[in-house]
Amino acid sequence: MATHDSAPSDDDDDLPPLVVTSLSNLSFLVIDDSPVSLALMDGVLNSASVGTVQKASSVFAAASILADPLKKTDCIICDHHMDGMTGLSLLQRIRAGRNTVIPRDIRFIMLTGDSNTDLVRAAAALDVNGFIKKPITVSAVLKTIHLAFGRQLQLKPAADYAKVVLPTGPKR
16 A cells, blocks of 8 residues: 555635746735835745846835826735835725726735734735734745746736725734
């Protein structure tokens, strides 16, 4: 009788297979108001040999990058708790089609130290492509990116996203 040392566990049955995506031609926009977090994500992405990494310290600074037709963005990695506009608010605006320059189906990964249930539910309702809990690890970031690019997103009507109630709560 043959045995398999690498048999999948029962927990793996519900997960889709991990599709490894070549990152070398992809452009990432990291949005975080923490200079330390921006530097860490920049280092992780560059160590993974991504095509380009653009950084913004606020959603408003990111808007000018996203509006520039000469700057390609394949994936947004965005902190949630920021002054002015939260990451979930940005995701909602994108999915609801409130900005015609940003494709509604752009890959969007939430980056936050906050994993309260309301935030996670709202992110799921807005079809977030991934969720990275701070403090980050290289393996968690890369796995989340590969999962985000390995799944096809079936967008709901824009009005459905506009109706999602975003959580309010303490910052950081």
